[in-house]
Amino acid sequence: MNETRIVLAGNPNVGKSTIFNNLTGMHQHTGNWAGKTVVNAKGVWKTEDGLITLIDAPGCYSLNVGSKEEEVARDMICDPECKGVIVVCDGTRLERNLILLLQILTHRKDVALCINLMDQVEKAGITIDEELLSQLLGIRVITTRASRKKESRKKLEEVARELQDNSNVFKSYGFVPELLGNPYVTAQKAENIAAQVIKQSDRKEDLSTKIDRILTNPFVGFPVMALMFLAIFWITIKGANHPSEVLGNILFAVENPLWNGLFALGMPICICDMIAHGMYKVLAWVISVMLPPMAIFFPLFTLLEDWGFLPRVAFNLDRCFRCCDACGKQALTMCMGLGCNASAVVGCRIIDSKRERLMAMVTNSLMPCNGRFPILISIITIYFAGESSALGAFCLTAVIVLGIAGTLGLTKLLSVTLLKGIPSSFTLELPPYRKPDFLKVIVRSLLDRTIFVLGRAVAVAAPCGVLIWLLANIAIGNNSVISYMSDFFDPFGKAIGLDGVLIVSFILGIPANEIVLPIAMMIYMSQGTLSEITDLNFFGQLLEANGWTMLTAINMMIFTLMHWPCATTLLSIKKESGSWFWSLIAFVGPTIMGMAVCGLISFLWRFFL
Numbered sequence: 001m002n003e004t005r006i007v008l009a010g011n012p013n014v015g016k017s018t019i020f021n022n023l024t025g026m027h028q029h030t031g032n033w034a035g036k037t038v039v040n041a042k043g044v045w046k047t048e049d050g051l052i053t054l055i056d057a058p059g060c061y062s063l064n065v066g067s068k069e070e071e072v073a074r075d076m077i078c079d080p081e082c083k084g085v086i087v088v089c090d091g092t093r094l095e096r097n098l099i100l101l102l103q104i105l106t107h108r109k110d111v112a113l114c115i116n117l118m119d120q121v122e123k124a125g126i127t128i129d130e131e132l133l134s135q136l137l138g139i140r141v142i143t144t145r146a147s148r149k150k151e152s153r154k155k156l157e158e159v160a161r162e163l164q165d166n167s168n169v170f171k172s173y174g175f176v177p178e179l180l181g182n183p184y185v186t187a188q189k190a191e192n193i194a195a196q197v198i199k200q201s202d203r204k205e206d207l208s209t210k211i212d213r214i215l216t217n218p219f220v221g222f223p224v225m226a227l228m229f230l231a232i233f234w235i236t237i238k239g240a241n242h243p244s245e246v247l248g249n250i251l252f253a254v255e256n257p258l259w260n261g262l263f264a265l266g267m268p269i270c271i272c273d274m275i276a277h278g279m280y281k282v283l284a285w286v287i288s289v290m291l292p293p294m295a296i297f298f299p300l301f302t303l304l305e306d307w308g309f310l311p312r313v314a315f316n317l318d319r320c321f322r323c324c325d326a327c328g329k330q331a332l333t334m335c336m337g338l339g340c341n342a343s344a345v346v347g348c349r350i351i352d353s354k355r356e357r358l359m360a361m362v363t364n365s366l367m368p369c370n371g372r373f374p375i376l377i378s379i380i381t382i383y384f385a386g387e388s389s390a391l392g393a394f395c396l397t398a399v400i401v402l403g404i405a406g407t408l409g410l411t412k413l414l415s416v417t418l419l420k421g422i423p424s425s426f427t428l429e430l431p432p433y434r435k436p437d438f439l440k441v442i443v444r445s446l447l448d449r450t451i452f453v454l455g456r457a458v459a460v461a462a463p464c465g466v467l468i469w470l471l472a473n474i475a476i477g478n479n480s481v482i483s484y485m486s487d488f489f490d491p492f493g494k495a496i497g498l499d500g501v502l503i504v505s506f507i508l509g510i511p512a513n514e515i516v517l518p519i520a521m522m523i524y525m526s527q528g529t530l531s532e533i534t535d536l537n538f539f540g541q542l543l544e545a546n547g548w549t550m551l552t553a554i555n556m557m558i559f560t561l562m563h564w565p566c567a568t569t570l571l572s573i574k575k576e577s578g579s580w581f582w583s584l585i586a587f588v589g590p591t592i593m594g595m596a597v598c599g600l601i602s603f604l605w606r607f608f609l
Contacts, residue, residue, distance in 0.1 A: 005053045006045070006160055009077050009104065010088035011097050012059030013431045015116045017041070019088060020056040022149050023156060040076055047157045049164070055082075061096075063103045064183070070352075077104055084110040084163030086156070091121035091128055091143070092432065095194035101137070102186050111139050112159045118145040120432060125201035133197040208433050215312040216430075218319070225313055226397060232300045233400075234393035237377055240293040248288035255281055270473075278469025279462050286458060286514045293377075294370050298339060299442050306436035310335055315430065317404075324408050325415035327356040334360070334407055337367035338400070341565055345572040355421045359411050361573050362586045365565035366406040366593075368399065371513035375560045378517060382540040383553040403561050410589055418585065464511040468519060471508070482508075486523055496595055497555035497602035499547065506559070511567050516560075551605045555598040562594030 008016045020026065024043030041056040057077060060070040077085055085104060089097030094115065104111055115121075115128060134141040140159055144152035215221050259276035263269065304310060310332055318328025329351045336344035344364045351357040368376060376399055377392065385392035415421070471482040479487075482504065490500030501523045502516075509516035521539065524546045543552075564587045565573070574583045 005082045007055045007085045014090040016088045088114045091115045098190035113141045115143045127199040129197045221316045230397045233396045236297045243292035251284035279465040282465030308433045324412040330360040337364045341369045341569040342572045496598040
């Protein structure tokens, strides 16, 4: 039985993935900015006539390949094995969308046009003559709107039936570059067609334009952007403290019963200790520390994403990245790094140029991921902010700004050394502001991001817990192996304003940054298992008893920001770049930068104080 395949194609940010989810019942991640989809998504579309394999191709502006997603989209759109293509366009930007449609029509005739977002079209005072448009193009044209899903689904099923009926007459013969012709001619034809079918009523400047005048202003945009992130960090810090404590109490209460259960099964005491006090305790720590802030941060970040704020961030930061001979899209992947560096590395596929994509991947770890937030928040609370959540959010925002500066600095260094070249041009679309669907945002951010990131952290934390337990409990003479390791690194650690315990903690924390502080506490207390940090006052006293000063706290935050990526991120860089070399550069670059900054601050601190 032959597979019936139909492709959804179109520019980025026209609602293709939303239509795909509506027709297939799947949950392809949608976002209000270009580049969210970088691979083909495939789902089963159940129609009255049978099953159709529906393919959501990445958004592209042209069949002339300029990026990885456009190459993926072109190959699928021009695949002769597909029974047809439904081109989805944004009705508020019809002229621009028609350029891709006209290019597709040079390669295949089994095509239909779906004018989407008609709710916004009517709100903008735009009228589209779809019958005339159908006559001019010679294809079926339908309109859809988000508020009428059943009606839209019925129209699309009729289109699919027509495409299949005409599949023997209108056959694709694949991609032939010569058929694209002069792009200026295609654009002119799109302009002429749009002029005939579109009528625009006279309207005053809308609210979106007024907001953009503020957010994209070179003087006002940056402070507004900083305040927006400041608010998110404040809500995250304020909201995560108590849930983390409650969750920690619940999970750690299982530790002793787990040990007793293993012992009752006849397991040796050392195995019981290793599983319960080693592996499980690390898992409990990672979950209790990571889950609450992620469950708050990711939904808030996704709301900004769906609203359309992130493209404005990229627009503002494009000036900065241009000065570094890089691409403004790197700002988007940099923002992704606030959630998870590994996911952000995969997201770098939205950057067209391989050179600029490598720069974005190598420098992404300079943005603190969710796993490093607990370290930063703990140090800020103990040494700088106390009980003030507002001051804590301000300090955390300052750390983020330092991370952005470090990203720009390392990007510039790479652009004049290993990755010399001329920055490529790119299209940065500012999508319309849209009211987020709060229920979908919560479900998507919890399932697609929070649980995904947490699952990966748990997967790497479990074996790490066993290793840490072994190093802490295997003794050579009177000291454990981990104590010898911290003594070995102590001279170097103190030279850069830290100590050997912290260096060892960062090394053993490569699988997951969340366990760096628990490892440090375990070594400081000469214990064989990780300790719970339930009382920050006690933890602060413990740090001071082990020689911590304000200098140590400052350098701890800097080194938390600037050091090697986690193991998952390094593996993601290897997979995306196809080379261990760039994983090595991603490891060495931020680490040398962090050591240099910590060393300089230590020198100046000791010289002047």
